[in-house]
Amino acid sequence: MxxxxxxxxxxxxxxxxxxxxxxxxxxxxxxxxFAPRRQPQQQAATPATPAGPAATQPPGPAAAPVAATTTGSTTALPASVAAAGGARIVVESDEVRAEFSTRGAVLLSWTLKRYPGAHGHALDLLPVATDVNALPAFSLTTSDETVSNTLAGANFTPSAQTLDLRGTGGRTLRFDYEDPSGLHATKVFTFERDKQAFLVGFSAQVLRNGQPQNFTIHSGPGIGDIERAQPSGGMMFGSYYQAPDAITYAEKIQRVAAAKLAEQRVFDGSLRYAGVDDHYFLGAALLDRQSHVEYSTHAMQSAAGPRTLVAYALSFPQAPTEVKFYLGPKDFDQLQRSDQQLVRTINFGWFAWxxxxxxxxxxxxxxxxxxxxxxxxxxxxxxxxxxxxxxxxxxxxxxxxxxxxxxxxxxxxxxxxxxxxxxxxxxxxxxxxxxxxxxxxxxxxxxxxxxxxxxxxxxxxxxxxxxxxxxxxxxxxxxxxxxxxxxxxxxxxxxxxxxxxxxxxxxxxxxxxxxxxxxxxxxxxxxxxxxxxxxxxxxxxxxxxxxxxxxxxxxxxxxxxxxxxxxx
Structure with a gap:
């Protein structure tokens, strides 16, 4: 000096x-x-875009044949309609209590037992979004609008009424549907135990007259702790709800705030993972393959005020055998055990090392x-x-x-x-x-x-x-x-x-x-x-x-x- x-x-x-x-x-x-990932509450008033199949964003080149067909439907059933009338199937572990509906074979609730919500009860990571026009989690759509609507309203037959993962029994839940028109659909959920309790494997097959049909997997309206205020991006402005970010990882992590998704909502390529995160929680698909991801935003009203939810739809050049999903906390050790690169979803900033x-x-x-x-x-x-x-x-x-x-x-x-x-x-x-x-x-x-x-x-x-x-x-x-x-x-x-x-x-x-x-x-x-x-x-x-x-x-x-x- x-x-x-x-x-x-x-x-x-x-x-x-x-x-x-x-x-x-x-x-x-x-x-x-200037913090890149935290958005003020006013952005929650972003107008809702059509859910999954109803999105008007043109498909990306990598999955054009699939995406073009999945964006053609304009009659997606809201989450409340698709879930109504079906029986509830409960899956429970030490960390999670999940509820599925036999109608559509979709996930309705994913409750994290060790993380409290706004009123002290266990947090349900999937918001109850009855006023959101988005398909429930693990809904499937195909190039045929009639088939998509049939799958949304179909009553699937489950392999079990309950599944207790705290014992040594099975860890697979299967749903089957078949009708006289020659439509046959199967969904299989495989749950992890112990140190990977927030991972669930999902595989599906859709046959029409014996011919396999490609499909798109929907994430549901979104994830997040919508009833509880989170630390804000700027301490000058106090605590407010943080709208979730769309998040993808190929060679490096990329975050897009909910308010910016109108500018870029489609991602194509060989993605390691893609999903949605907020300050403390993550819902992501572990891909490691050529994928097409399309995001959409949905405005809703909650007891704590207006909120913005971020949903995504996954499609592939060919129907995958299995896709693993992480639905849980952004706990460093949990993320690392699930996938080494998932730890990058925690934004530690310049001094992460x-x-x-x-x-x-x-x-x-x-x-x-x-x-x-x-x-x-x-x-x-x-x-x-x-x-x-x-x-x-x-x-x-x-x-x-x-x-x-x-x-x-x-x-x-x-x-x-x-x-x-x-x-x-x-x-x-x-x-x-x-x-x-x-x-x-x-x-x-x-x-x-x-x-x-x-x-x-x-x-x-x-x-x-x-x-x-x-x-x-x-x-x-x-x-x-x-x-x-x-x-x-x-x-x-x-x-x-x-x-x-x-x-x-x-x-x-x-x-x-x-x-x-x-x-x-x-x-x-x-x-x-x-x-x-x-x-x-x-x-x-x-x-x-x-x-x-x-x-x-x-x-x-x-x-x-x-x-x-x-x-x-």
């Missing part, structure tokens, strides 16, 4: 402080205004502590212990820079009238470097150690913003959900007070009074940003501030309190 070249150049410690605060401000502003080890560390700590709030505090302490030497070295270096600051300014003032291109200006840098050498100060040693700690802070920020482990996780007293903001706004206010305290004791040599007042405003801005941040994130920031303050006092005790700067 080169020496300052003019009297107006800020001191080293001032630049470090400004760089840290500016980096955090940029991060918060980016999250508030560091977030994953931190996530594993947080879960490891929680295995001993049993409370994610305290686990965050314990991990924060461990992280601050690990970076203590870097922070200590940075503070010591800034202290030395503080002591020689008047002499630095004196040298700069002697050359103030010279232009930057004047060869004599080089003498100033030579004198400054000689001063640094005499005083035993390295200009870079003040900022480099602190900058090395920034990836850890940003990675922990990203982790606590998206980790499903915090969803519904209580801490203590009034904080009963670490993924939601503090309902009493107590912890953000205390956090702001610690930032003021930290700012007050931070060396500020080289700053004029106006600059110091500006820097003191920063804690107020951060307090406002964090009012609606997930409380788990606020707890982390609060205790990190307290530990930094403690380290500042400890450093003062080790190297002595700041003295008067040496005279020029």
């Amino acid at each position: 080169t020496a300052p070249s003019s009297p107006g150049t800020p001191s080293m410690e001032k630049r470090v402080l400004q760089a840290v605060l500016l980096s955090l401000a940029v991060l918060l502003v980016y999250q508030s205004f 560091l977030v994953v080890p931190l996530l594993r560390a947080l879960k490891w700590v929680n295995g001993f502590v049993g409370n994610y709030g305290w686990s965050i505090i314990v991990l924060t302490i461990l992280i601050n212990i690990a970076i203590f030497p870097l922070r200590h070295k940075s503070v010591v270096s800034m202290r030395k820079m503080q002591n020689i600051q008047p002499r630095v300014k004196a040298i700069q003032e002697r050359y103030a009238n010279l232009k930057a291109t004047d060869p004599a200006k080089q003498k100033m840098n030579t004198e400054l470097m000689e001063l640094y050498k005499t005083a035993g100060v390295n200009p870079a040693s003040g900022c480099v150690p602190m900058l090395l700690t920034m990836p850890v802070l940003f990675a922990f920020y990203a982790l606590l913003s998206v980790a499903i482990e915090l969803r519904g996780a209580p801490f203590m007293l009034w904080i009963q959900d670490l993924s939601q903001h503090d309902p009493l706004y107590i912890t953000p206010v205390i956090m702001g007070a610690t930032m003021l305290w930290q700012q007050w004791i931070t060396p500020a040599a080289g700053m004029d009074p106006a600059q110091q007042r500006v820097m003191m405003i920063m804690p107020l801005m951060f307090t406002f940003f964090f009012l609606w941040a997930p409380s788990g994130l606020v707890i982390y920031w609060l205790f990190s501030n307290l530990l930094t303050i403690g380290q500042q006092y400890l450093t003062n005790r080790i190297v002595g309190a700041p003295g008067k700067p040496a005279k020029a």
